[in-house]
Amino acid sequence: MPPLDVESLRPAQIDAITNAERSLAAQRSDRSLVQMATGAGKTFAAVTLSYRLLKHAGFRRILFLVDRNNLGDQTAGEFSNYATPDDGRRFTEIYSVQKLQAAGMLASSDVVISTIQRVHSVLRGKDVPEGDDPQLDDWVPDEPVTVQYSPEIPPESFDLVIVDEAHRSIYGVWRGVLEYFDAHVLGLTATPGKQTFAFFRQNLVSQYTYTESVADGVNVDFDIYRIRTQVSEHGATIEAGTHVPKVDRRTRVQRIEAIDETLEYKRSQLDRAVTNVNQIRLVLETFRDRLFTEIFPGRTTVPKTLIFCKDDAHAEEVVTQVRQVFGKGNDFAAKITYQAKDPKGHLQAFRTSASLRVAVTVDMIATGTDVKPLECVFFLRDVRSAQYFEQMKGRGARTIASADFQAVTPDDGATAKTRFVIVDAVGVTEHDFVDPPLNRDRSASLEQLLKKAASLTITEPETATLASRLSALELQLTPSERAELDGVARQPLKQIARGLVDAVDPEIQQDRLTEESAAALAAGDPEPTIEDVAERMIEAAIEPLAANPELRTRILELRRQHDLIIDDVNPDVLEDAYGVVDPHRAWTVVESWFEYLTEHRDEIAAIQVLQEAKDGGARRSGVTFEQVQELADRIARPPHRWTPDILWAAYEQVAKGRVRHNARAQITDLVSLLRFTLQADDELVPYADRVSERYAGWLAQQQQAGVVFTPQQRWWLDNMATVIAHSAGIDADDLDEAPFTERGGVDGALRDLGDDAGELLNELNRELTA
Secondary structure (H helix, E strand, C coil): CCCCCCCCCCHHHHHHHHHHHHHHHHCCCCEEEEEECCCCCHHHHHHHHHHHHHHHCCCCCEEEECCCCHHHHHHHHHHHHCECCCCCCEHHHHCCEEECCCHHHHHHCCEEEECHHHHHHHHCCCCCCCCCCHHHHCCCCCCCCCCCCCCCCCHHHCCEEEECCHHHHCCHHHHHHHHHCCCEEEEEECCCCHHHHHHCCCCEEEEECHHHHHHCCCECEEEEEECCCHHHHHCEEECCCCEEEEECCCCCCEEEEECCCCEEECHHHECCCECCHHHHHHHHHHHHHHHHHHHCCCCCCCCCEEEECCCHHHHHHHHHHHHHHHCCCCCCEEECCCCCCCHHHHHHHHHHCCCCCEEEECCCCCCCCCCCCCCEEEECCCCCCHHHHHHHHHHHCECCCHHHHHHHCCCCCCCCCCEEEEEECCCHHHCCCCCCCCCCCCCCCHHHHHHHHHCCCCCHHHHHHHHHHHHHHHHHCCHHHHHHHHHHHCCCHHHHHHHHHHHCCHHHHHHHHHHHHHHHHHHCCCCCCHHHHHHHHHHHHHHHHHCCHHHHHHHHHHHHHHCCCCCCCCCCCCCCCCCCCCHHHHHHHHHHHHHHHHHCCCCCHHHHHHHHHHHHCCCCCCCCHHHHHHHHHHHCCCCCCCCHHHHHHHHHHHCCCCECCCCCCCCCHHHHHHHHHCCCCCCECCHHHHHHHHHHHHHHHHHHCCCCCCHHHHHHHHHHHHHHHHHCCCCHHHHHCCCHHHHCHHHHHHHHHHHHHHHHHHHHHHHHCC
């Protein structure tokens, strides 16, 4: 096998593919299991592996089993969109990918996509329909199936069987189908159970947890919002003789009848034996009324919301109530179940339409289906399976590019998806199998958490919360901000967040305890406790933050820049108003500016360079545009929000007679402001004016020395001076940018200025930026 091309792969995908190939090569087992968090790219990794095995390992045909037939189209799309790393062609331009319909199609197929029910049907000699068939795709036999030899699909038909959502597909009743084929079986799942591990012979080749994916920015963290009502908690009683509506489940026809005997129903019977319309309405009204104040404060558009119901009749009632409670029509909320009209069309609209905000489902979107803009997962049904709950929860975990998110969520308060919320109206999050979110202490601010990290007093829940906050911030950063922060940290912010997650992971703590206990036993030392191990792991994880005050400061600056808090609670009272610039405020700005430079002089390169130039008597400042831009970016952030214009106007009030008016200050004027503040200059002069004056003086010196420039040469020199005025310097690369490109760029400069072109450029830098 050639080396894996990792350019388009995440670390977890690289591990999964590499380890699966090693397992195949070693042949220690005929089965392998990959555990990868929902949304981490299991299918893309499987497609990459399939391509490598077909092209390089002599594999002839692969069976890809999906959990539900509607997921077959999604998987087929992954194969058709996959660009091969060799020549960029699509997977389906090289290999045939087909959904299973009949045994005869296998001869022309390289990849066959199917549900296990359809494979079983074909093995029995039956053709299967092309579209969804709930009677076939939802069928679960009462006892384990047995499979006889089929000459149409012999056991050697496939070289590899990939089982997606393996925690469900391999349930004992279908084991016979998987064991019929003489092929290696590779399972993919986010939530393996004991039965899953047993089937795959404990051969877990790769593991990537949900919390790890949050730290890596692959998924987003979640919060929980609990809604309790009296009926949903305790049930209710309907007295005998009460006239109530009754609905025929098959025809949906409603009639009014009196009940013969008193009906006392428990919470578990709600929406199965009895539907309480008032209970549904109260839950939805509470959600509506708290949505923009407590659940998604500051928002104005209903976030994409997926509501899980108990059955199709329950879903029908809920979607009707959603439309009434929110006062919206059919384009606002839709039922997406196998019994609904055009469920695939509605699902696509839910992904891409800005108008469809609420989807109501039962099982159709519970596993495997991607709806990346989804921000709210609403439980109106209880779930007893840890694996199934994690799959349902995972629908909201996907990250999405900010531009794509804003396209389907037009809301000024929603610039990026950084979290999702589980709305629990039935107590599903109170089961023991539900892990808490990373964001466990919502009352603690990021600043408080960073201070506790610096003082080494941070607790385990606070460490998890800090990891969640840093992961959410990382998703909001622009590429330049991310590069800036990673540079200060001397490592990616994701790596720091991942270290915090690992430090509070119980399994990793237990593994570390086992290692340290063995070492202590060998050395004759006392055995450590799990508390000792956790404390040491947390101290090591927060060390990059605790030992780097500049990093903590920069994190808070960027957080304030991205989070604008809107206070609509506290009224304000006018104290005074001015028609002219307030001299007191000007003094405050100037004093704060000087204090800022003093406090951060060891962090900001532009300050250091100018201070060194002043102290050493050097003529040239040496400040680059990148250093000036760094300073401009930092002072523009909260709490100061300074710009060159603001600082210049303040000095005009404070130092009258020593400041030349600047109609429109630019970034390079920060060099003049720095020199004036550091007392390197007696007069505050716009940087462009200073460069222009120095350029005129330099030309006069050249003329006195007998140097005469031609009009063509003056064009180059004049434009070089202009670039220096706007960029605090110039280098050879700038000559291949406008306006120099219109006269040939670097080649044109050499043509018109001759061999002295480089020296002239360096001389202008020295003389004009002094």
